[in-house]
Amino acid sequence: MSTHTATPPEQEATASPGQRILEVRELRKRYAADGPLVCDGLSFGVEEGEFVAIIGPSGCGKSTLLRMMSGLLAPSSGDVHLNGRRISGPPPEMALVFQDYTRSLYPWLTVEKNVRFPLAGNKRMAKSEKAERVGQALANVGLTGFEDYHPGQLSGGMQQRVAIARALAFQPQILLLDEPFASVDALTKEGLEDTLLDVRDRLRESGNTMLMVTHDIDEAIYLADRIVILSKPPCVVAEELRVDLPQPRSQVQTRSDPEFLRIRAYIHDVMGLTHQRQAVPGL
Numbered sequence: 001m002s003t004h005t006a007t008p009p010e011q012e013a014t015a016s017p018g019q020r021i022l023e024v025r026e027l028r029k030r031y032a033a034d035g036p037l038v039c040d041g042l043s044f045g046v047e048e049g050e051f052v053a054i055i056g057p058s059g060c061g062k063s064t065l066l067r068m069m070s071g072l073l074a075p076s077s078g079d080v081h082l083n084g085r086r087i088s089g090p091p092p093e094m095a096l097v098f099q100d101y102t103r104s105l106y107p108w109l110t111v112e113k114n115v116r117f118p119l120a121g122n123k124r125m126a127k128s129e130k131a132e133r134v135g136q137a138l139a140n141v142g143l144t145g146f147e148d149y150h151p152g153q154l155s156g157g158m159q160q161r162v163a164i165a166r167a168l169a170f171q172p173q174i175l176l177l178d179e180p181f182a183s184v185d186a187l188t189k190e191g192l193e194d195t196l197l198d199v200r201d202r203l204r205e206s207g208n209t210m211l212m213v214t215h216d217i218d219e220a221i222y223l224a225d226r227i228v229i230l231s232k233p234p235c236v237v238a239e240e241l242r243v244d245l246p247q248p249r250s251q252v253q254t255r256s257d258p259e260f261l262r263i264r265a266y267i268h269d270v271m272g273l274t275h276q277r278q279a280v281p282g283l
């Protein structure tokens with residue numbers, strides 16, 4: 001635990017009262033037997049319906065953790081349980097959205113076919129249900145009317161919305177997002193954050209859970225119900241914080257809420273980012 005001095009935002013020590021669906025237990029990772037330890041015993045849980053953000057310093061192991069949680073990367077020790085079952089490969093209840101949408105979409109397929117792609121192999125699902133899911137997912141991200149476009153005809157932000165729609169059409173119980181908005185400009189990013197919150201509000205009743213890795217502290221506070229802060233490498237969980245900001249969130253009001261600013265100051269302190277700027281002589 002860090003030796004931070006700021007007061008933690010007032011909160012209860014326990015997580016929200018949903019059912020715990022994902023459990024990370026004592027995860028350790030070395031990429032090579034003689035290589036450095038990247039993760040050193042990470043443990044935390046995620047409740048059904050929560051939006052959890054994972055933040056930490058650059059290179060601390062956030063993507064490594066997410067890949068282990070999605071079953072794409074085997075831990076050196078420890079394990080991840082989803083719905084009480086140990087994950088040993090990508091589980092069917094999970095979908096992923098990555099930072100680099102240019103590599104996650106098929107440029108030769110239309111938007112509609114890109115979003116339908118993960119459902120295509122499901123022989124037991126009726127064509128009409130696939131069409132309904134694709135239509136609903138595109139509506140959820142505000143892309144109705146763009147079904148016949150190709151990714152190259154869309155802006156970067158729209159392409160990332162296609163990638164989110166594709167994950168949603170799959171109707172995952174849990175959606176994992178790895179720095180999904182890191183490659184878009186600041187204004188587009190705000191729009192995408194709000195798209196994600198809208199989607200989340202619409203799916204909240206069905207228990208949809210979201211877990212996002214980001215290096216952007218403000219983004220984590222704006223979006224999440226709870227934040228897991230990782231330490232410098234080899235990473236451990238430095239702190240878990242509940243974010244009790246009013247819903248629905250607003251880019252202007254939420255970000256200027258005194259509680260938002262207090263949480264941000266606290267996280268900076270936990271992460272050792274609180275610097276005092278020195279006056280430069282002569283300026």
Ligand SMILES: Nc1ncnc2c1ncn2[C@@H]1O[C@H](COP(=O)(O)OP(=O)(O)OP(=O)(O)O)[C@@H](O)[C@H]1O
Pocket residue numbers: 031038056057058059060061062063064065215
């Ligand atoms: N495939 C790999 N083989 C060997 N080392 C790796 C591999 N992938 C990541 N690493 C190392 O693991 C450490 C953590 O990397 P990771 O990408 O998980 O961090 P991160 O917190 O997501 O970084 P960033 O914030 O910069 O995106 C780094 O030192 C990185 O060099």
